[in-house]
Amino acid sequence: MHSAHPGLPEFDYVKPASLAEASAFLKAHVGEARPFMGGTDTFVRMRDGFWKEKYLVDVKHLEGMQDITYDPAAGLVIGAAVNMNRVVASPLVKEHYPLLAEAAHSVASYQLRTRATIVGNICNASPAGDTTGACIAFDARLKVHGVDGFRFEPLQTFFKGPGKTVLQPGDIVVSIHFPPAPRGAQGKYIKLGRNAIGDLSIVGITVLGYPDASSSSGYRFKIALASVAPTPFVPAPAEALLAEKTITPALLEEAAQAAMDACKPIDDVRSSAVYRKAMVRNLTHKALVDVWGRLSAAAR
Amino acid sequence: MSLHRINLKINGVAEQVDVASNTTLLQMLRDRLALTGTKNGCAAGECGACTVMLNGEPINSCMILAVECEGADLVTIEGLAKDGQLDVVQQAIIDQGGVQCGFCTPGILISARALLNRNPDPTDYEIRDALVGNLCRCTGYVPIIAAVKQAAQMQKQAAQ
Amino acid sequence: MEKSDSQKIPQPVGENVQRIDALEKVTGSAVFGDDIQFGPGLLHARIKRSPHPHALIKKIDGSKALALPGVKAVVTGEGFDGYLGLYLQDRHIFATDRVRYVGDPVAGVAATTEEIAEKALDLIDVEYEVLPAVFDPEYGATPEAPLLHPDLKNYAVANFIFPKADTNISNHFRIRKGDTSSAWAQCAAVVEHKYRVPHIQHVPIETHVAVARVDDRGKITLWGSSQSPFAQRNLIAKALHISQSDVEVIAPYVGGGFGCKAGVSMEALAVAIAMKVRGRPVKLLLTREEEFHTAFVRQGVVAYFKMGCDKDGKILAMENRYYWDGGAYTEYGVNITRASGYSGTGPYRVPNVSVDSFCVYTNHPVGGPMRGFGMPEMHAGLEQCVDELAHAIKMDPAEIRLRNCVRGGDIILTGMKMHPTGLSECIQKAREAIHWDEVHPASGPNKRRGKGMAIMWKAPAMSPNAGSSAWVEMNEDGTATVGLGGQEIGQGTFTVMAQIAAGTLGIPFENVRIARPVDTDYSPYEWQTVASRLTWSMGNAVMAAAKDAKRQILEVVAEAWKENIDDLDIVNGNVISYKTEESISLQDITIYGMPRENFNGWIGGPIVGRGKFMPTYVTGLDPETGQGERSVVHYTTGAQAVEVEVDLETGRVEVIKAVAAFDVGKAINPKLVKAQMEGGLVQGLSTAFFETLRLKDGVVINPSFVDYRIATSSDAPADIESIIVETAQDDGPFGARGIGEHSLVPTVPAVANAIYAATGVRVGAPPFSAEKVFLALMEAGLVKGV
């Protein structure tokens, strides 16, 4: 029987004065120190006894961490420490990346989103993360500060397994960068939980579609699936179908089927693999129909 | 483990507390300051019984370290009524019969107050969405949802 | 002035007065168990628990833990050889020689902080010899199963519980009435099914908490979140071989109980630990995860039903068998088994009945009482079978219920004559409110609509002589303080008792106070806050106490005024004379009495009324046939109907409208009655859609809110209608009966029947999660598979 502790285990709270200091501290305490944002994953894991860090490093106050900025040419930058409620409420996000707001809104509860961050959601690398799909669909990159200075990490290669990322000791994500959203893009996030709202996802379906002259169908669709694989999952065959063939109701069904065929979910406490598979098909289809409906309406 | 001296305002009163790194805001309120109106139902961010208002936003007090609250302005259930005058959400939840055992009530009232602050005229769906992190095992939520509607109405009338 | 008609219901009975505890609960000042301040002397306890479902304890070594700075005591079962148990005493405070479930307490630590106590647990070494375990009650009842309680035959047991020595069967209750075997041939339709209803948890938002202190003389004080202060006093005293009056239980507000805080659950652990650190209060607060692992569960059941009816829908026979997964010990399980036996046909008139209800020891968590006490689990399958009978003979499911439902004067399965009951009225009203005969179109092409109904009955399941007592004490200001021992757990009992006292005495509601917290040293005796019995039983006691106080007051005034007591009354806080129209305020006279004429001495003195109630008429039942004259005190009956929409894309079921109609005898406070109906209904829906305590090899694998979901604000139906039916209870205060538990009894089968009506598919046992519904639709070929 595994049972969580009544409170958090002992650790030291560390608040470095600069990113350089923070990265140096993390690097000097490999396996003993961890950066955190809202702590909504971190505290839970520590209270459960799975994580035993000696130091929690608070970097939320450091430069750029709390900012949301938008530039039509460069796109959107969200500081790592910006909480999800701010993302949901941001007029910039609502106007240019409504899919991201929709996904963030689906996470937990309002009061938890006062703490939870998108960067935390991504760095936590849970296959169930609700905001990851939208970030992947928008081709977002993470700006990382490490012991050797700044670099960018694309999300396509960021995830290595459940809870595993390419981040190295000393790395701190400072912000997440979204290129300008494709012109005419329409998006949909469908989260299926056990409760009507508020649960973790049994499956999470992100679909982003936009006109694209370079593809034979004239459109490009980005699809990302949560909770169906060890990492956030992109069903490439489905995306390919929608780019290559003329879009018809039958093709949307075919693509949904392809998404289902591409993923290999597992049984867990929340759901069986069989149900997950069926839901990937049905809800990908539903999301595609919805997005396609809006795309074709806009084209008329 | 190091101790941290923090200064913050709780229900309008300045407080100074020495807290350990691993003390959550919930633990500080209940165990150090005897502000026991804020409840512990899970210590894991799931039930919402510990919800307080931090710098104007509702937050699970079990999901934030006390040391992170340096300089914060905090409102707990004890600070919701002003000068003996109940907040409209308090009055409305009584009127609608939204209180049974009362253990979820403090958290619910903070969430409700925060909702009406950011959205004075919420729809049924918006109310449910705002309360989804506050579990109640007794009432079935229906009278609580009605109470938030009533409170919005009362607030509107008072403003006129 | 007119003398009031004594049959008339006095104000504020029947009125929607405001809850007496509302203000303190909305301001955060209401005190719950963990809120009580004990100062720096408080020690914190944590419990070392068994990781094995079944094992012998070979050795426990706490010496390393004791050496940890801050640890004040490490306590094991050594020296605690007594047994706990309400009906069957089968559980030591700490497991001593053997552990029987994952989470069974083997040792406890008291330390200066919770953190230190928690650390100390890892330093306690326990050696086990693992034994084969039992996880299925049917298997557990067979001779092949390993024996979990070899001492069963030596356990003390109540005279209406029948354990079978040298088996795992801790109770077997039987009903034999008429002749089922010859009845089947006369049936036009026979339905036969097996259901496996899973374990669930009560999930109060407040977890269990207990603080114990033992003084120099050995007197124990226990503060706790408790539905049963007096039962705890009694059972803990017995287990410790001490006198009941040396145990004081103080019970502040309860943050939700639903049964799991009845009897003794974890409280004795705090007491045992406190005995080793005399003078210091010791607090044990369960974490949410610990609550899921170790608190009483609603036990699972494997239920077999066979029932048949003739071509007119008259039910001719039922043959039902229930195997209750009682778990490792049986605080309440044996009596749930009994209750589901003597109510084993559901609320139907059935001439030929055979019921066998078994309580079986398993290596699962301990079965406790949960809202409904076996009835929701039993009705879950039973009411689906009745539905199927109706469909089999092409009868409307509401109609078959109307034709067969129990009515006043019927002889029920135990041979008892049914009292007047408004069940058929409940069915009619639910049917009207849900617009039973209308067909509503679904909201989309991938949706299916349907309506379902289920009915229920439930009697307070308790010792036949469970008693209540109360006092009513008058204060200088003319107010009255009511002393009682029943607990406010959210149901509103303090408010209802104040209404009964106010109405009976003749004073305004605002002038009644409830003496709290309940404290067994100061409060009058109350059996337990369970069984939906307080309004009826404690209500009678409070009424009697108020009448007694009133009589005493009127006697004083009658003597002072030289009037006949029959001409006097108390109205709105004043004693009045119908004859002389004279009137005097209660202020002062109920404490200081009244002066005689010319100040020639005084009459009266402080007024304290007292009252009690105990049902004296319940008879024993024949152990072979379950027949007897009066099996229970009474039944509350009712019906629920729901309209659902099933989403064929996901299997998700949405409740469009839900209707509840219950016969509560008399609603003392209709708003509180409806709050019970509504809250219970949503809790019922929560069990219908979400809840299962997932047990894998005896281990709870979903011990948190993340994995054990309950209904949230997003899941409550938008449209709920609650209907009160009132067929007076002959021995209830103003005719009242209980309603707390009943409101979730028929919910699961009502939903199941609605899903069937919508899709033609029976999902069987709950929960009807989207996944389960979808997979059932898939199997039926209604939706595309994978």
Ligand SMILES: Cc1cc2nc3c(=O)[nH]c(=O)nc-3n(C[C@H](O)[C@H](O)[C@H](O)COP(=O)(O)OP(=O)(O)OC[C@H]3O[C@@H](n4cnc5c(N)ncnc54)[C@H](O)[C@@H]3O)c2cc1C
């Ligand atoms: C009750 C509850 C419900 C939840 N429901 C959902 C849900 O519905 N959907 C969902 O997706 N998630 C859910 N979560 C999980 C969690 O809230 C989210 O993953 C959240 O986005 C994490 O953000 P955070 O800022 O709190 O992360 P933290 O806990 O602060 O960090 C998470 C991880 O990221 C690392 N990290 C954080 N910041 C940085 C940084 N700047 N640089 C490098 N590494 C970093 C941390 O070291 C840690 O490993 C839930 C959690 C709880 C407690």
Ligand code: FES
């Ligand atoms: S105690 Fe914080 S959410 Fe439950």
Ligand code: FES
């Ligand atoms: S009133 Fe009891 S949990 Fe909400």
